[in-house]
Amino acid sequence: xxxxxxxxxxxxxxxxxxxxxxxxxxxxxxxxxxxxxxxxxxxxxxxxxxxxxxxxxxxxxxxxxxxxxxxxxxxxxxxxxxxxxxxxxxxxxxxxxxxxxxxxxxxxxxxxxxxxxxxxxxxxxxxxxxxxxxxxxxxxxxxxxxxxxxxxxxxxxxxxxxxxxxxxxxxxxxxxxxxxxxxxxxxxxxxxxxxxxxxxxxxxxxxxxxxxxxxxxxxxxxxxxxxxxxxxxxxxxxxxxxxxxxxxxxxxxxxxxxxxxxxxxxxxxxxxxxxxxxxxxxxxxxxxxxxxxxxxxxxxxxxxxxxxxxxxxxxxxxxxxxxxxxxxxxxxxxxxxxxxxxxxxxxxxxxxxxxxxxxxxxxxxxxxxxxxxxxxxxxxxxxxxxxxxxxxxxxxxxxxxxxxxxxxxxxxxxxxxxxxxxxxxxxxxxxxx
Amino acid sequence: xxxxxxxxxxxxxxxxxxxxxxxxxxxxxxxxxxxxxxxxxxxxxxxxxxxxxxxxxxxxxxxxxxxxxxxx
Ligand code: FES
Ligand SMILES: [Fe+2]
Numbered sequence: 001x002x003x004x005x006x007x008x009x010x011x012x013x014x015x016x017x018x019x020x021x022x023x024x025x026x027x028x029x030x031x032x033x034x035x036x037x038x039x040x041x042x043x044x045x046x047x048x049x050x051x052x053x054x055x056x057x058x059x060x061x062x063x064x065x066x067x068x069x070x071x072x073x074x075x076x077x078x079x080x081x082x083x084x085x086x087x088x089x090x091x092x093x094x095x096x097x098x099x100x101x102x103x104x105x106x107x108x109x110x111x112x113x114x115x116x117x118x119x120x121x122x123x124x125x126x127x128x129x130x131x132x133x134x135x136x137x138x139x140x141x142x143x144x145x146x147x148x149x150x151x152x153x154x155x156x157x158x159x160x161x162x163x164x165x166x167x168x169x170x171x172x173x174x175x176x177x178x179x180x181x182x183x184x185x186x187x188x189x190x191x192x193x194x195x196x197x198x199x200x201x202x203x204x205x206x207x208x209x210x211x212x213x214x215x216x217x218x219x220x221x222x223x224x225x226x227x228x229x230x231x232x233x234x235x236x237x238x239x240x241x242x243x244x245x246x247x248x249x250x251x252x253x254x255x256x257x258x259x260x261x262x263x264x265x266x267x268x269x270x271x272x273x274x275x276x277x278x279x280x281x282x283x284x285x286x287x288x289x290x291x292x293x294x295x296x297x298x299x300x301x302x303x304x305x306x307x308x309x310x311x312x313x314x315x316x317x318x319x320x321x322x323x324x325x326x327x328x329x330x331x332x333x334x335x336x337x338x339x340x341x342x343x344x345x346x347x348x349x350x351x352x353x354x355x356x357x358x359x360x361x362x363x364x365x366x367x368x369x370x371x372x373x374x375x376x377x378x379x380x381x382x383x384x385x386x387x388x389x390x391x392x393x394x395x396x397x398x399x400x401x402x403x404x405x406x407x408x409x410x411x412x413x414x415x416x417x418x419x420x421x422x423x424x425x426x427x428x429x430x431x432x433x
Numbered sequence: 434x435x436x437x438x439x440x441x442x443x444x445x446x447x448x449x450x451x452x453x454x455x456x457x458x459x460x461x462x463x464x465x466x467x468x469x470x471x472x473x474x475x476x477x478x479x480x481x482x483x484x485x486x487x488x489x490x491x492x493x494x495x496x497x498x499x500x501x502x503x504x505x
Contacts, residue, residue, distance in 0.1 A: 064456035066475060109456035110475045121477075 017043065018428035025424045027417070028392035032381040035208040035389075041330035047427050048313055049074035050164040053174040055315035055324055056080055056090060056150075059158045060195040060343075061107075066124060069107045072326050073162055078150060079103050080160060081124040084111065088155060090162045091126045092148030102147065113147075122147050157186050158193065159315070177252040177405060181307035185317055188306055189342035190288035196322065198339040198353050201360070203367060205335065207374035208381075209313075209327035210419075212335065215370060216310040216318070217257045217415035219249055220393060225373055229365040235276070240264050245410035249394075251418025252405060255312030259410065262304045274305030274319065275351075282347040306340075310415065312422060320352040321360055331378055337367070391416045440466070 024031040034040055050073070057071045062082040070093065071078045077093040079102075095102050100117040112129055114121045121129040126147040134140045150162035154171030159182060161171050172179065186192055205212065215221065219241040222230075230238040240247050246263040265274050271286075272278060279286045279302075289298040306319040316323040317340075324336040339356035341349045360367035381389065394412025401407045408414030436442065439451045446467070453462040453473060461474045474482070492498060 062457070065473070066460075067457040069457065105458070108458035109460050109473075110458070110477055112477055114477060 016431065018431040021424050021427040025420050028395060029388040029390050030420055032383075032387050032389060035210060035378065035381045036330055038330050041208075041327070043427065044327070045074055048423070049327065050076075051168070052165070052313065052426060053152075053154060053161045053163045053169075053171050054313065055311065056160045056162045058194070058196040059088060059155065059160060060193075060197060062088065064109060066109050066111045067107070068103070068110065068124060070103055070105070073150065073164070074327050077101070078162065079113075079147075083123075083125050087125070088153055088160055089125050090150035090153050090160070091124075092150070094148055095120055096122075096128065096145035096147060097131070120145075157182050174254055175311070176254050176256070177403070178254070178256040178258075178309060178311045181252070181256075181258055181309040181311075181317070184304070184307045185340065187293075187301055188289075190285060190292055190345050191343045192292075193343040195341045195343050196338050197341050198349075198356070201337045201362065203335045203337060203360075203371060205333050205371050205374045206331055207333055207371075207378040208330055209325050209333045210423075211374050211377050212325050212333055213310060213313060213316075214416045214419060215374065216316045216323075217249060217259050217308065218413070219247070219259050219409075220411040220413070221373070225369045226366060229369070233365075241410050243409070243411065247410040248401075248407040249410060249412050249414040250401070250405055250407045251414050252309070253418070253422075255419050255422030256310060257415030257418050258307060258309040259415075260407075261308060265303055265305055269303060271299060271302035272305075273303070275355075277351060282351070285342075285345050285348045288345065310419075312419065321356045323360075333374075335367070391420065442466070 024034055054073045056073060056078060057069060057080045059082075061067075061069045062080060065082060065084045065086065068079050068081040071080050071090075073090075079091045079093050081089045081091060083089065093101050093103050095115040095117065097115065097118055097120050100115050102113045102115050102122065104116075110124065112121055112123050119132040121131070123129055126149050128144060128146050130140065131137065131143065134142070137143055150164060151166045152163040152171075154161045154163070156171060156175060156179065161174075163171075175182070186194055222241040223238050227238065229235070239245065240261050241259075246267060247259060247261045248263065250258050250260050252258060261274065270278075272282070286298070286302070289302060292298070293301055307317055308319055310316050314325040316325065320340050322338055322340055326334040326336060328334060337356070337360050339349075339353045341352065356364075358364055391413045394408040394414060395417070398406050398408050398412070398414055406414055406418065437449070440447060440449050442448070446465070449464045449466055451462050453460050456473075459476070461479060462471060463474060464471045497503075
């Protein structure tokens with residue numbers, strides 16, 4: 001049990017984990033130990049990562065029958081496979097014999113997997129195929145030991161999610177209002193399909209995963225953290241996250257949140273303005289979009305642009321790039337980053353890849369800034385006083401929009417508060433108080 | 434006689450073979466040129482064929498074992 005000082009845990013209160021999270025997470029502040037405690041991290045793995053729906057990968061990464069890629073759910077090493085009949089499976093990378101890693105490569109194509117230790121072999125749906133020198137087991141087909149499986153696999157618009165819980169909310173229920181944001185991204189592809197074919201970068205941050213998730217839709221920091229890149233690039237993005245901006249931060253429910261910049265883009269009314277390019281530079285793409293959506297439909301889609309949405313707990317779509325957050329320890333997180341690519345849109349794909357590399361690549365401008373902040377933040381929260389992190393920004397000026405969702409100003413911490421209320425729900429639900 | 438290098442043929446059957454790089458790792462693409470039917474074989478499957486004893490291969494060559502079956 002984490003040590004919580006007397007400020008939050010006076011004697012005589014109900015104890016147990018549920019009561020503890022009630023105290024640590026309050027409407028206007030959250031306790032620093034949530035970011036530093038190994039016990040809380042272990043608890044999160046059980047209550048969140050091994051229970052709720054977690055984003056794993058995209059079907060385009062296993063396009064051919066028998067393709068596979070290595071992915072993860074938190075620290076768990078997961079193999080995402082496509083069998084010859086087209087089904088998608090999430091298998092755990094652990095031999096049923098003595099636990100050796102079955103797959104070493106990041107990706108491949110094979111109808112079956114063979115463990116290097118004693119040669120046990122599995123079909124790519126996880127079923128056991130066989131084992132060498134079978135007499136030691138009394139003959140052939142005597143064992144029924146398959147690879148471990150993530151019990152539930154869900155696919156939405158090609159995005160593959162897994163849940164270690166046998167039952168619970170469906171993927172669609174979990175995604176809820178966030179589905180519309182995924183739809184908005186896919187709608188920008190001329191054929192309505194995206195492809196994650198650009199390869200992944202892995203950025204390691206010495207910080208707690210929640211600092212990353214909270215920052216993804218924090219509209220308060222860009223003007224400060226990214227000031228130099230905005231000024232060098234003569235970018236108008238900074239202004240979208242200012243006090244006068246008509247953009248909103250929206251809590252989408254279930255811990256999801258977004259920065260909805262559409263009001264600003266609509267006001268400016270420039271197709272592809274959100275992407276910093278013009279129709280003339282990508283004529284074939286624009287034509288394909290007009291063919292698909294009609295002239296006025298295409299105009300609207302191209303003006304409104306792509307979503308900026310954090311899907312709880314680990315999928316962040318930042319317009320044209322996609323991040324998967326992988327927690328490894330209370331103070332260690334990997335961000336897997338790739339450029340979004342549209343099926344059959346080579347002009348846009350090249351530009352999206354270049355922008356992605358420039359902003360979040362190894363020498364990119366944006367992620368380097370943010371990572372510096374994550375790590376400074378992690379160092380700071382380990383300090384003993386004042387114990388709490390403040391998340392009250394905009395709490396008294398929040399409104400309910402026409403969909404019944406909570407919105408705040410462009411720079412408000414509405415998304416963070418939505419994150420924490422869902423977090424608290426998952427960490428306390430189903431527990432004896 | 435000039436036969437394209439990736440064709441293996443005789444008077445009984447003719448297949449074209451080539452390495453395919455479309456998937457997440459290399460595989461062999463084999464096409465039955467008489468019917469156009471295509472099969473991909475991955476490395477582990479190919480290795481298995483190399484080790485198939487003559488008897489097992491002969492069993493697979495029995496026309497009634499898979500392709501022309503009355504019960505299928
Ligand atoms: S541990 Fe995999 S075969 Fe023995
Ligand atoms: Fe940032």
